[in-house]
Structures are given as C-alpha cells and as structure tokens.
Amino acid sequence: RLVVQGYNQEEGIDYEETFAPVARIEAIRILIAFAAFKEFKLYQMDVKSAFLNGYLKEEVYVMQPLGFENPEFPNHIFKLDKALYGLKQAPKAWYERLSNFLLENDFRRGKVDTTLF
Numbered sequence: 001r002l003v004v005q006g007y008n009q010e011e012g013i014d015y016e017e018t019f020a021p022v023a024r025i026e027a028i029r030i031l032i033a034f035a036a037f038k039e040f041k042l043y044q045m046d047v048k049s050a051f052l053n054g055y056l057k058e059e060v061y062v063m064q065p066l067g068f069e070n071p072e073f074p075n076h077i078f079k080l081d082k083a084l085y086g087l088k089q090a091p092k093a094w095y096e097r098l099s100n101f102l103l104e105n106d107f108r109r110g111k112v113d114t115t116l117f
Contacts, residue, residue, distance in 0.1 A: 004060075004062055004080075004084045004085065004087045019092055020091035020092045020094070020095040021114060021115045022115065023113060023115040023116060024115075027112065027113035027115075027116055031116065047098075050094050050098075051083055051084070051087075051090040051091065051094050052082060052083065052084065052085070053082065053083075054082060054083040054089075054090055054091075054092070054095075054096065054097050055083070055093055055096075055097055056080060056081075056082065056083055056087075056089065057089075057093075059079060060079070060080040060087065061077045061078065061079050061080070062077060062078050062084075063077055063078075064077070064078070102117045103117075
C-alpha cells in the first residue's frame, strides 16, 4: 500500500482542515433500539479503500517512494488527484464525498447527529 508521510505536513501550509465527524454512541444506541422496536433490518457496510476516494481541495505533491523511483526522472514529484492514506485531510475528504453522494440521492442528514443519514 502506498502511504503519504502525513507527519511531515504542516497545518496552514499543506492543509487547512482535517476534522471528520464521528457518530455519537447515543445516536447509534437510539437507532438500534428504534430498529429493534419497529422490527427493521439494519445493514452496515465497509467501503474498501475509503480514504483513497476523497477529493482534495488543496494541491498536494509527493516524492517518489523509495525503491520505486523512475530511473529516467529520479527527481520528479507527483501531484495527487485524490487523497491517499496518511494525508491529514484524507478522512475529511472521504466524509465530504460520502455525505455529498448521500444528499444528492435524497438522503437527509440527521438534525441531532449529522453523521447519520
């Protein structure tokens, strides 16, 4: 797996925001209790390589990974089109892409817990 060395990123220079919300445990418990009461089926899913699907707002450049340098262009760098694991902004980029997709497909964001749709 190719990983960015996010520990080298500097706030205000390499990224602005990194926050990605997390569902409150109380909201999850209420959802499970309500679903049990109404005999609803609940489904969950895992998005493989989720953080690789977020779109970046900033321009991010990375060096060639050690051992994988192009011998013809050893000093070239890469501009990322999408987020990679290790980027400070990868979780936020993924959450924004997912929430935008859900909203565009007629899901509604929760009023108490905005991570629930």
